[in-house]
Amino acid sequence: MNSTVVSYLSQAPGYALAVNKLTELFGFDATGFVNFLLFFLVAFIVVNVMSAIGGLGTYAERKISADLQMRQGPNRVGPYGLLQFLADGVKMIGKEDVLPAQADRFLFLVAPLMCMVGVFASLAVLPFSNGFTLTNLNIGVFYLLGVSSLVGVGIFLGGYASNSKWSMLGGMRGASQIISYEVPVTLSILAIVLMTGSLSFDVITEAQGGLPHEWFVLHNPFTFIGFFVLFIGALAETNRAPFDLPEAESELVSGYHTEFTGMRFAFFALAEYVEVFVVCGVCAALFLGGYKVPFDLGTGELIMKTFPAVHPMLAKQIGNILQLKVFVLKTLLLYYVVIWIRWTLPRMRVDSLMVLCWKYLTPIALFNLVGCAVWLWAFEGKSVWTLIFKSGVAAAGGHH
Amino acid sequence: MISLNGYLIISFCLFLAGMTVMIARKNIIAILLGVELILNAAALNFAAYTRFVNQNLDGHVMSLFIIVIAAAEAAVGLAIVIRFFQIKETIHIDDATELQS
Amino acid sequence: MFLKIMFVLSALLTLGGAFLTASSKNLMHACVYLLACLFGVAGLYATLGADFLAAAQLVVYAGGVVILMLFAIMLTGGVQEFVNKFGLDKTPSMGSGKTYTIAGLSMIVTAFIVMKILAPVFKTPAQTDLPAFTSTVEKLGVLLVTDHVLAFEISSILLLGALVGAAVISRPRRGK
Amino acid sequence: MSSHNLDVYMPVLILMAFAAIMVLGALLVGKLIRPHNPTELKVTPYECGEEPIGSAWSNFNVRFYVVALIFIIFDVEGALMFPVATVFKRFVEIGQGGAILGSFLLFISVLVLGVVYCWKKGDLDWVKSYQVSTDYNEKKDK
Numbered sequence: 001m002n003s004t005v006v007s008y009l010s011q012a013p014g015y016a017l018a019v020n021k022l023t024e025l026f027g028f029d030a031t032g033f034v035n036f037l038l039f040f041l042v043a044f045i046v047v048n049v050m051s052a053i054g055g056l057g058t059y060a061e062r063k064i065s066a067d068l069q070m071r072q073g074p075n076r077v078g079p080y081g082l083l084q085f086l087a088d089g090v091k092m093i094g095k096e097d098v099l100p101a102q103a104d105r106f107l108f109l110v111a112p113l114m115c116m117v118g119v120f121a122s123l124a125v126l127p128f129s130n131g132f133t134l135t136n137l138n139i140g141v142f143y144l145l146g147v148s149s150l151v152g153v154g155i156f157l158g159g160y161a162s163n164s165k166w167s168m169l170g171g172m173r174g175a176s177q178i179i180s181y182e183v184p185v186t187l188s189i190l191a192i193v194l195m196t197g198s199l200s201f202d203v204i205t206e207a208q209g210g211l212p213h214e215w216f217v218l219h220n221p222f223t224f225i226g227f228f229v230l231f232i233g234a235l236a237e238t239n240r241a242p243f244d245l246p247e248a249e250s251e252l253v254s255g256y257h258t259e260f261t262g263m264r265f266a267f268f269a270l271a272e273y274v275e276v277f278v279v280c281g282v283c284a285a286l287f288l289g290g291y292k293v294p295f296d297l298g299t300g301e302l303i304m305k306t307f308p309a310v311h312p313m314l315a316k317q318i319g320n321i322l323q324l325k326v327f328v329l330k331t332l333l334l335y336y337v338v339i340w341i342r343w344t345l346p347r348m349r350v351d352s353l354m355v356l357c358w359k360y361l362t363p364i365a366l367f368n369l370v371g372c373a374v375w376l377w378a379f380e381g382k383s384v385w386t387l388i389f390k391s392g393v394a395a396a397g398g399h400h
Numbered sequence: 401m402i403s404l405n406g407y408l409i410i411s412f413c414l415f416l417a418g419m420t421v422m423i424a425r426k427n428i429i430a431i432l433l434g435v436e437l438i439l440n441a442a443a444l445n446f447a448a449y450t451r452f453v454n455q456n457l458d459g460h461v462m463s464l465f466i467i468v469i470a471a472a473e474a475a476v477g478l479a480i481v482i483r484f485f486q487i488k489e490t491i492h493i494d495d496a497t498e499l500q501s
Numbered sequence: 502m503f504l505k506i507m508f509v510l511s512a513l514l515t516l517g518g519a520f521l522t523a524s525s526k527n528l529m530h531a532c533v534y535l536l537a538c539l540f541g542v543a544g545l546y547a548t549l550g551a552d553f554l555a556a557a558q559l560v561v562y563a564g565g566v567v568i569l570m571l572f573a574i575m576l577t578g579g580v581q582e583f584v585n586k587f588g589l590d591k592t593p594s595m596g597s598g599k600t601y602t603i604a605g606l607s608m609i610v611t612a613f614i615v616m617k618i619l620a621p622v623f624k625t626p627a628q629t630d631l632p633a634f635t636s637t638v639e640k641l642g643v644l645l646v647t648d649h650v651l652a653f654e655i656s657s658i659l660l661l662g663a664l665v666g667a668a669v670i671s672r673p674r675r676g677k
Numbered sequence: 678m679s680s681h682n683l684d685v686y687m688p689v690l691i692l693m694a695f696a697a698i699m700v701l702g703a704l705l706v707g708k709l710i711r712p713h714n715p716t717e718l719k720v721t722p723y724e725c726g727e728e729p730i731g732s733a734w735s736n737f738n739v740r741f742y743v744v745a746l747i748f749i750i751f752d753v754e755g756a757l758m759f760p761v762a763t764v765f766k767r768f769v770e771i772g773q774g775g776a777i778l779g780s781f782l783l784f785i786s787v788l789v790l791g792v793v794y795c796w797k798k799g800d801l802d803w804v805k806s807y808q809v810s811t812d813y814n815e816k817k818d819k
Contacts, residue, residue, distance in 0.1 A: 006684070032502045035684050043691045047699075093707045101720040110533060113700045120696035124688045134688040138636040139556040142759055146559025153536065153563065156571055160529065164722035172575065176741050179568055179748040186755045190762050197766035199638055199759065258723055262711065263703045351802075354744065358792075358801040362751075366789060373781060376766060377774040402508050402548070410512050410545065412615070414538075416608050417519035423604035429573055430528055433535050436566065437519055440542050443554075451549045451631065457640050461649050463546075463554050464641070464757070467561050468656050471753045472663035474566045475746050478573040479667035482742060485577040504683050507690070547686055557756040565749040572745045634682065639767075642760035646768075646777050654780065656757060657787040664750045664791040668800050671742055 006038045008131035011313075039134075046123055046134060050274050055085030057273035057335070064336070065343045088266075095262035102163040103259065111158035112264050115271040118150030119278065126281045127201040129291045129323035130299070140201040141189055144282065145182070148237070151275060152178035155239075155256050158268065162259030170255030173350060178237050180357045185233035187365035188226040191372040192216060192286050195223070195381060205290035217287040219383045222371035227287040229365050231334075234279035236357070238272060241342035243353060280334035281327070288330050291323035407448035414441035428481045428491045432474060439470040504548060511544030528574055536567045550634040553641055743800045747792070754788050 009015060015034070022030035059074065059082065066073030074081035099108065125140040127133045137143050152175050159171015193199055195216065196207045208215050217227040236243035252258075257268045284290060296302055303315040348356070379387060414437050421434030443463040450459030485491050518538025525531040539562040546555035645653045721728070761781060768777045795801055 005688075032684070036503070036687060039684075039687045039691055043688050043695060047692065047695045051699075093703065094711055095707075096712045096714070097704070097707065098715065098719055100722050101717075102722070104527075104529065106530060107533065109704075113697060116696040116700050117693050120692045121689055124692050134692075135685045137552070137685055139552050139638060142553070142556040142560065145755075146556050146563060149560065149564030149568075153567060153571070156568065157533070160571075160575070162722065165724060167722075172572075172741055175568060175572070176744045179564065180744055182564065183748060183751045186751070190755065190758060193759060194762045194765055197763055199763060253723065253725065263700075263707050267700055267703075354801070358744075358747070359796070362792070366785065370782065370785060373765065373778055377769055377778050380769060381766065402505060406508070406512075407545065407549070408619075410515060412612075413516055414519050414542075416612060417523045419611065420523045420601075420604045420608055423607060424523070424600040426600065427528060429570065429577065430531060433522055433531055433570065436535060436562075437522065437538065440539065444542055444545060447546055447549045447551045447554060450551070457637060457644055458648070460551055460554055460637060460641055461644050461652070463551070464557060465652060465656060467554075467557055468660070468753050468757065471561050471566055471749050472660055474569055475663050475667045475749055476670070478569055478742070479671040479746065481573060482576050482671050482739060486739075491577045503687060507683060507686065510690070548683065553760060561749075561753055561756055565745075565752040569742075569745050569749055572742050576739060576742055638760050638763050642762075642764035645757070645761050646764065646780055650780055653757065653761070654783060654787075657754065657784045660750050660753060661787050661791045664747065665794055667746050668743060668795055668798070671739055671746070672798070672800065 005042050005132055005134055006035045009038055042132075042134060047120065050120075050123060050277065051270065053277055054270045054273035055089065056082075057276065058088070058269065059084050060335070061339050061342070064339045068340075068343045092262050092266040097264070098259070098261045100162050100164065100259050104161045104163065107157050107161035108264070111154050111161055112260070112267040112271070114154035114157065115151050116267050118147055118154060119271045119275045121147045121150075122278050123274075125201055126278060127205055127285050127290055128327055129320045130202075131320050132324055133202065136200055136202045138198070138200045141193065141199045141204070141282075141286075144278075145186060145189070148275070148278070149179075149182065151271065152182075154271075158260065159256035164259050166253045166258045167256050170252045170258070173252075174239060174256055177239070177243065177353060177357075180354060181233045181236035181243075181361070184229050184357065184361040184365040185237060187362070187369050188230040188233070189286065191223065191226050191365075191369045194369070194372050194376060195219070201285055201290070205285055205292060208289045208292055210289060210292040210294035210296070212289075213385050214292075214383075215287060215289040218385075220372070220375050221384070222368045222375060223287065225364060226368045226372070227283070229361050229368065230287065231283055233357075233361060234283060235338065235341065236353070238275045238279055240276060240338055242345040242348050244342075244347060276338055277331060277335060280338065281331045283334055284327065284330040288334075290330075291327040293319070293322045293326050404448060404452040407444065407452075411441040411444040411448070414438075414444065426493050428484070428493055428496075429478070431493065432477050432481070435477070436470060436474065439466055439473075442466055443470075507544060508548045511541045511548060513541070514538070515541030515545060517541075529571070532567060532570050532574065535570070536563060539563065539567070551637060552634075553638045740800075743795075747795060747800070750791065751788070754784070758784065 019031050019034050022034060026033070062084070063073040063081070065071075074084040077083045077087045099105065122144050124134045125137055125144055127136070155178065156171045156175035159167045159169070159174065162168075192204060196204045198204060212218060216223050218224060257265050260268060299316070299319050301315075301319075303310060303318060304312055307315075375381075418434040418437030418441065421437065422431050425431055425434065443466040446459040446463045446466070450457060481491055484496065488495055515538050518534045518536075518541055521534040522531050522538060525534055539558060543555045543558040543562075546552075546558060758781075761777070761784075765774070765777055765781065768774050
């Protein structure tokens with residue numbers, strides 16, 4: 001139930017060897033220490049890869065927007081301008097750190113810290129593959145909701161700390177927007193929890209299948225709407241266009257990070273781009289089948305059956321890599337959609353933003369929740385396809 | 401170290417801090433912060449007794465309801481503070497003397 | 502081992518946060534320290550095996566109550582010392598040396614009394630062989646729809662009352 | 678329901694520590710190489726060239742509070758509904774879904790009642806203050 005990346009890696013023969021050696025060396029049980037080292041290593045990899053993805057996100061944003069507007073986009077640094085984000089990072093470190101005169105020095109430091117802590121802590125439960133989940137908490141979804149709400153506090157404090165009117169307005173708007181859209185997001189996640197009976201990302205993903213008709217998004221009409229509610233809510237929670245009210249250039253200069261320069265600004269931006277990846281991953285895991293590969297390729301069983309010569313452990317590894325690739329592919333597709341939306345749709349007005357949240361998305365999400373509960377009770381959790389093709393049970397095993 | 405007493409001492413310190421805030425502060429919002437601390441101390445006690453004395457989860461349910469009530473209390477309390485500020489333009493507790501005479 | 506480290510970290514965060522909440526002169530900072538303290542309490546819940554409570558603490562407090570507090574601070578004029586139209590607000594509202602002395606003395610007295618009362622409690626026969634940590638979410642859910650179903654339903658009415666009451670109180674009035 | 682030890686929370690702490698180290702470390706490293714010559718104009722809050730008047734920490738419109746208020750009620754209801762939602766499927770499987778569904782729906786309907794009240798009273802309208810001001814103008818015209 002609580003599989004972690006360490007419990008996956010501990011199947012390797014080297015693990016027991018290392019534990020034994022270190023136990024002899026230290027004189028006490030070294031399992032915890034080895035676990036810590038492994039977690040540290042994997043977390044280090046995840047943090048670095050995520051920072052690179054966040055950096056490449058800025059690159060992708062510019063490149064895709066350039067593509068949509070028939071421009072070139074960054075093309076000087078590195079091949080196709082791929083290293084642009086590194087150049088930006090170096091420039092950011094060298095920038096002067098301007099602290100506004102009446103600013104709150106303590107909160108000026110705490111605000112970006114809080115954004116980063118909130119976003120990075122939510123990486124812990126992201127299900128990259130069956131084995132490669134940093135930790136598969138049994139409160140996964142709920143934990144993610146709680147930790148990511150730190151970002152809202154961070155944005156508000158960022159706006160407050162700089163003591164500038166633009167920042168204050170942006171921070172106030174950002175916080176109220178984030179907390180408002182958390183309601184439909186919570187409710188549509190609740191519908192999925194209802195369908196699976198677990199808060200763990202692993203169980204939720206395993207309840208779906210590899211093929212599209214086994215995904216929760218096509219499970220029944222209510223979850224189909226629920227996916228879009230979740231996606232729109234996620235867009236708004238990460239302050240992406242068309243909901244980027246807190247940093248609306250035309251009216252608020254740059255919103256809550258008007259006064260932030262150099263690395264402090266960079267951390268706000270990094271937190272935003274990594275959070276977009278996280279929410280895309282959550283959407284993919286909850287509704288789009290997560291890491292499930294079609295035809296059970298992910299568990300390595302098909303490989304074992306077709307090529308009996310292959311060692312089962314190796315087949316499992318191949319399956320895991322496939323799962324990882326599928327999950328990242330789905331997430332990046334959603335990421336592309338997010339950027340695409342940003343450069344296509346105009347920004348909303350602040351009152352229509354709130355009306356959209358409270359008068360449309362929240363009632364729809366509530367309706368979905370009730371609908372899912374009734375569907376589960378009436379049809380015992382069978383999907384639409386199972387009901388239509390009663391004979392095709394083998395094909396539509398999405399509900400167990 | 402990790403025993404019932406450890407948790408009880410922590411919750412006792414939380415309670416003392418909350419009471420100190422409530423007595424020493426004259427700002428109504430700061431007093432509400434103290435109330436949150438006190439409620440958390442109570443909820444922590446419930447969870448600690450559940451773990452160390454009897455393992456049925458009624459204590460957890462009680463903690464959950466304490467969290468619920470704390471949120472409701474904060475909402476209503478802060479609404480009263482805001483209304484008070486709109487009328488009196490202050491959030492000093494000593495200015496809330498309408499009912500005294 | 503990790504349990505001990507996590508307990509110590511959470512306890513330090515809790516106690517430090519609580520102390521700074523009580524001593525900070527800036528209301529905004531006190532709010533942030535309160536958030537740290539509540540995070541520490543969530544960590545303590547996790548060390549007690551109450552995983553759902555820990556997450557609920559994060560969701561309700563970090564996301565909800567603290568934001569509400571911050572909003573209320575902004576709505577009542579930020580951290581500036583306000584002098585109202587009656588000129589009443591002349592004493593520092595975040596507490597002075599006098600109030601802290603009174604609070605400290607009364608706390609010492611209270612601590613003695615409470616300790617006297619609580620002394621037998623510390624002799625409660627605590628179990629020495631503790632069970633392993635299990636997932637509490639499902640058990641909590643079963644309890645909420647069986648033994649505590651009345652409290653579950655009544656809490657929704659309590660929240661309805663809180664929502665309506667608070668909305669009525671804080672609604673901007675027309676005219677005056 | 679398998680048991681577990683607390684090692685599952687280890688990555689959470691490690692990731693939080695990583696985030697803190699990244700922020701503080703980058704700021705410290707930057708301190709060595711970045712210039713530092715603040716002028717009076719540079720440290721004034723940016724207001725598009727105007728000179729800032731007063732502090733930004735003044736009081737705000739109360740509608741922000743009402744939104745946060747409705748949010749926190751939903752948040753708490755979510756915290757109560759998550760455990761019930763977790764066990765709902767199990768009760769359906771043993772054929773007692775109806776009772777749980779009833780209590781669940783009762784809970785949600787009371788919640789909906791509050792939202793409907795706020796909707797009817799106009800607390801969900803963001804531009805309510807404009808309506809107040811138009812009323813005022815109409816009164817003045819009469």
